[in-house]
Amino acid sequence: MLKRSIPLIALAATALLGSCARNADRPFVVASVSDVSSLDPHLLDVNHPTGSVIWSLFDSLVRRGPDGADLPRLAATWERRDDLTWRFHLRHDVKFQDGSPFTAADVKFSVDRMNQPPFSALQQLWAQTTLREARVIDDYTIDLVTERPSVTMLYWLEEAFIAPQAYYSTHDQAYLNTHPLGSGPYQLTEWVPGDHVTLRANASYFNGVPAIKDVIFKVVPDLSARLNGLATGDIDLALELTPDTIAQANTAHSRGVEALGLRKLHFGIAQHSSLAALKDARVRQALNYAIDVPTMIKTLMHGSTSALTSVVNPPNSDPSLAPYGYHPDRARALLAAAGYPNGFDLDIDFTPMWGQDKDVSETVAGYLQAVGIRPHLHADEWNDFRRKLSDQAFDGLFYAGWAALISPSVELVIFTCHQEDNASGYCDPKYDQLVHAASTEYDDGKRKALTDVAQKIVWEQAYWIFLWRAPLYAGLSNRIDYQLRPDDYVEIYLAKPRS
Amino acid sequence: MLRFTLGKLVRTLSVLLGVSFLTFIIGHSSGDPVLLIVRGDATAQQKAELRHSLGLDRPVIEQYLSYLGNAVHGDLGTSYRQRVNVSRLIALRLPNSLELAGTAFLAAMTIGFALGMIAALNRGRVLDHAIAAFSVVGQVVPGFWLGMILVLVFAVHWPLLPVSGYGDLAHLILPAVTLAIPTLGRMTRLVRAGMLDVLSSDYIRTARAKGLTERQVLLHHASKNALLPLITQAGLELGDMVGSAFIIETVFAWPGIGRMTVNAVQQRDFLVVQGCVLVTAAGFVLINLAVDLLYAVIDPRVRARG
Numbered sequence: 002m003l004k005r006s007i008p009l010i011a012l013a014a015t016a017l018l019g020s021c022a023r024n025a026d027r028p029f030v031v032a033s034v035s036d037v038s039s040l041d042p043h044l045l046d047v048n049h050p051t052g053s054v055i056w057s058l059f060d061s062l063v064r065r066g067p068d069g070a071d072l073p074r075l076a077a078t079w080e081r082r083d084d085l086t087w088r089f090h091l092r093h094d095v096k097f098q099d100g101s102p103f104t105a106a107d108v109k110f111s112v113d114r115m116n117q118p119p120f121s122a123l124q125q126l127w128a129q130t131t132l133r134e135a136r137v138i139d140d141y142t143i144d145l146v147t148e149r150p151s152v153t154m155l156y157w158l159e160e161a162f163i164a165p166q167a168y169y170s171t172h173d174q175a176y177l178n179t180h181p182l183g184s185g186p187y188q189l190t191e192w193v194p195g196d197h198v199t200l201r202a203n204a205s206y207f208n209g210v211p212a213i214k215d216v217i218f219k220v221v222p223d224l225s226a227r228l229n230g231l232a233t234g235d236i237d238l239a240l241e242l243t244p245d246t247i248a249q250a251n252t253a254h255s256r257g258v259e260a261l262g263l264r265k266l267h268f269g270i271a272q273h274s275s276l277a278a279l280k281d282a283r284v285r286q287a288l289n290y291a292i293d294v295p296t297m298i299k300t301l302m303h304g305s306t307s308a309l310t311s312v313v314n315p316p317n318s319d320p321s322l323a324p325y326g327y328h329p330d331r332a333r334a335l336l337a338a339a340g341y342p343n344g345f346d347l348d349i350d351f352t353p354m355w356g357q358d359k360d361v362s363e364t365v366a367g368y369l370q371a372v373g374i375r376p377h378l379h380a381d382e383w384n385d386f387r388r389k390l391s392d393q394a395f396d397g398l399f400y401a402g403w404a405a406l407i408s409p410s411v412e413l414v415i416f417t418c419h420q421e422d423n424a425s426g427y428c429d430p431k432y433d434q435l436v437h438a439a440s441t442e443y444d445d446g447k448r449k450a451l452t453d454v455a456q457k458i459v460w461e462q463a464y465w466i467f468l469w470r471a472p473l474y475a476g477l478s479n480r481i482d483y484q485l486r487p488d489d490y491v492e493i494y495l496a497k498p499r500s
Numbered sequence: 501m502l503r504f505t506l507g508k509l510v511r512t513l514s515v516l517l518g519v520s521f522l523t524f525i526i527g528h529s530s531g532d533p534v535l536l537i538v539r540g541d542a543t544a545q546q547k548a549e550l551r552h553s554l555g556l557d558r559p560v561i562e563q564y565l566s567y568l569g570n571a572v573h574g575d576l577g578t579s580y581r582q583r584v585n586v587s588r589l590i591a592l593r594l595p596n597s598l599e600l601a602g603t604a605f606l607a608a609m610t611i612g613f614a615l616g617m618i619a620a621l622n623r624g625r626v627l628d629h630a631i632a633a634f635s636v637v638g639q640v641v642p643g644f645w646l647g648m649i650l651v652l653v654f655a656v657h658w659p660l661l662p663v664s665g666y667g668d669l670a671h672l673i674l675p676a677v678t679l680a681i682p683t684l685g686r687m688t689r690l691v692r693a694g695m696l697d698v699l700s701s702d703y704i705r706t707a708r709a710k711g712l713t714e715r716q717v718l719l720h721h722a723s724k725n726a727l728l729p730l731i732t733q734a735g736l737e738l739g740d741m742v743g744s745a746f747i748i749e750t751v752f753a754w755p756g757i758g759r760m761t762v763n764a765v766q767q768r769d770f771l772v773v774q775g776c777v778l779v780t781a782a783g784f785v786l787i788n789l790a791v792d793l794l795y796a797v798i799d800p801r802v803r804a805r806g
Contacts, residue, residue, distance in 0.1 A: 035763075038581050044583065046538075046539065118550065118552070119550055128543060128546075175584065178582070194592060220753060223664075223751050225651075226651070226753055384532075384766070384768055387535045391535055
C-alpha cells in the first residue's frame with residue numbers, strides 16, 4: 002500500500018514545493034502571445050515582444066519617454082549645428098556589459114550597420130532622416146549629417162540601438178542573433194526559442210540599477226492561459242487581453258489595467274478601386290456619418306477609448322477638428338447628391354491583427370446597410386491582407402490600425418503620393434507639399450501651421466472612416482507598479498515592486 | 501525478409517521526398533515571407549534587398565534543389581524570422597514534444613489496456629457500462645475544452661499543479677492527461693472488443709477445459725492475442741500525438757513542435773515549416789515502418805505478401 006502511494010506523495014510534495022516557491026522573491030513574469038524573433042538590436046521588427054527585450058538590453062543615444070518626450074540616454078546633450086548637422090555629446094561613464102568602454106566609434110559602427118542588408122530592410126533611420134554620414138569628431142562627440150533638414154532625427158534615433166563594435170564585428174550573424182551584448186539596464190541570462198527569455202539586472206548600469214532584478218518574458222499564446230496565470234500568481238503582467246476579458250484580470254493577485262494606445266483604428270478607403278464612388282469626398286463623408294462610433298466604443302470596446310478627431314495623435318492634433326458624429330440622414334443625402342441614391346456594392350476586408358476585427362467589421366457593415374450600401378465582408382488571413390496592403394490591392398474598405406507613434410511628420414506621410422504604406426492610394430500634390438515642407442521645418446510654430454492644414458485636408462476629405470485609438474488591455478500583479486506605455490513597448494526598467 | 505525490409509525502406513524514402521517537395525511548392529505559392537518581416541513603410545528596394553539576402557529571389561525549383569542538397573548533409577537551413585538554424589530550433593522543440601506525447605502515449609496504452617480488460621471481463625455489468633461511458637466521452641470531448649477545464653479545476657480552483665508552461669514533472673501532468681484521454685478512450689474500446697472476440701474463441705475454451713485458472717487463461721492465452729490488432733492503432737496514435745498536439749501545446753504554452761509548425765506557417769517561415777513537416781513525416785513513416793516490420797516478424801503471412 003505504501004509503495005503504491007509513493008507517486009501520490011511525490012505529486013503532493015511537488016505541488017506544495019511549487020506553491021511555496023511562488024511566495025518567495027521570484028522573477029517578474031511577462032506573458033505575451035508570441036516569441037521574440039531575434040536579439041540582434043538592428044533586426045528589431047515589432048515593438049513587443051522583440052522591441053521590449055531589445056529596449057532592456059540596449060541603449061540608444063536618446064530614449065523615448067512613455068509620453069513621447071526625448072530623454073537623454075547615451076547622449077548627455079545634443080544640438081543642431083546647422084540645418085543639416087546634428088551634434089551629440091556622449092556620456093563618458095558608460096560601459097558595455099562585457100566591461101568595454103562606450104565611445105563614438107561604437108555609435109558610428111551601429112549607425113552604419115543599420116544601413117546594410119539585412120538590417121536596412123527593418124531600420125528606418127537612414128531612409129526617414131535622409132542621413133548621409135555619421136562623423137566621429139572625438140571619442141565622445143559625433144555628428145550626424147543629413148541631406149535635407151530632418152525634424153524626425155531624434156524620433157528615429159530612439160529606435161537606433163548602439164552595439165559595441167569590437168563584439169559585433171568579430172562574431173557571425175547566427176551567434177549575434179542569440180548572444181546580444183549591449184549597455185542596457187538588463188543582460189540576457191537565457192533564451193529558449195518558443196518558450197521564454199530570461200533577463201537579469203545589470204548591476205553596474207550607468208543610469209541607476211533597475212528596481213526589478215529578474216525578468217522572464219514568457220510565450221503564453223492562449224488568452225485563458227494568460228488569465229489563469231494571473232489568477233494563480235504565476236504571471237505578473239499578462240498582455241493582449243481583450244475588452245470582454247479585462248474584468249477577469251481582477252483577482253486576488255492581480256488587477257486589470259488599461260491604457261489608451263497610439264494606434265489609430267480606421268477603415269482605409271481604396272482609391273484605386275474599380276468603384277468610382279470611393280473617389281468622391283461626399284461618399285467618404287457619408288461613410289463617416291453613417292457609423293455610430295460612440296455606441297461602438299461603448300458596446301465593443303468596454304468604453305475605454307474615444308472617437309478619433311484627427312489622423313495625428315495628441316498633443317499635435319488640430320484642436321479645431323471634431324468627430325463626424327452619427328447622422329444617417331446626412332449620409333443618405335450625401336450619397337444621393339453624389340449620384341448613389343440606391344447605394345452600391347462595397348467590399349470590406351478585415352484580418353485578426355488589430356483586435357475585435359470581426360465584431361467591428363460586422364457592425365460597420367450593419368450601419369452601412371442601414372443607409373443603403375450593400376457591404377460584402379471578407380475575412381483575410383494576415384499574410385494575404387499584408388500583401389493587399391503592400392500591393393494596393395483592396396477594392397473597398399479595409400480595417401486597419403496605423404502607427405503607434407507621436408510625430409505628425411511620420412503620421413501624415415501615409416497619404417503622400419507613392420509612399421510605401423499608402424495602401425489607400427491617395428495622391429494630392431498640394432497635400433504632399435505641406436507634409437514635406439513640415440518635415441524639414443525646424444520652427445515649431447511654422448511646422449504646426451503646416452501640419453494643421455494637412456490634418457484638415459485628411460479630415461474634411463474623409464480619407465478614412467475614422468474610428469478610435471486602440472486601447473491596450475493587460476493584467477498586472479498586485480506586487481508591481483507599472484504604467485503601460487501607449488506605444489506597446491514594455492519597459493521593465495520603469496516597473497517598481499510595490500512596498 | 502531482407503528484400504521486404506529494403507522494399508519498405510525505399511518506399512519510406514520516396515514518401516519523404518514527395519512530402520518535402522509538396523510542402524516546398526505549396527509553401528512558396530502561399531505568400532511572401534518578406535512582407536511579414538519588414539515594417540509597413542519599408543521601401544521596395546529594402547524589400548528586394550531582404551528577399552535577395554534570404555535567397556528568395558531565385559527560382560523555386562533552384563531553391564528546392566539547393567535545400568535538398570543541404571538537407572542530405574543535415575543542414576536544414578536558417579529560419580527567415582528568427583535567423584537561427586532550423587535544426588537547432590527543431591532540436592530544442594522535438595524532445596519536448598516527444599516527452600509530452602511519450603508520457604501521454606504510455607499512460608493511454610497501459611490504462612486503456614487495463615480498462616478494456618476490466619470492461620470485457622465484466623461484460624454487461626454496471627462497471628462495463630461505466631467504462632464504456634467514460635471512453636465514449638473521452639473520445640468526443642474536444643482537447644482544448646478538456647484542457648481548460650482541467651486547468652480551472654486542478655490549477656486555479658485547487659492550485660495543485662502549474663497553470664501552464666514547460667518545467668518539472670508537475671508541468672507535464674495536465675497536458676499529458678489532456679492529450680491521453682481521447683486515445684485512452686479509443687484504446688479501451690478496442691481492447692474490450694478484441695478481448696471479447698478472443699474470449700469466445702475455441703482455444704480459450706480449450707484452455708479452460710484443460711483446467712487452467714481464469715488468471716492464467718487471461719494473461720497467457722487471451723491478452724497476447726487481443727494485443728495484436730492494437731499495434732497498428734497504437735502506431736497511428738503515437739504519430740498523431742506528436743504531430744497534432746498543436747492545440748494542447750497552445751492551451752498549456754508547451755514549447756513543442758506542433759505550435760512551432762503552425763506559427764511558422766502563419767509567418768511563411770518556409771524552411772522551418774519544411775523542417776518540421778519533414779521531421780513529423782519521418783516520425784510517422786518510421787513508426788509505420790516499425791509496425792510493418794513488427795507485423796512481419798510476428799506473422800509470416802505478411803512477409804509472403806510483401
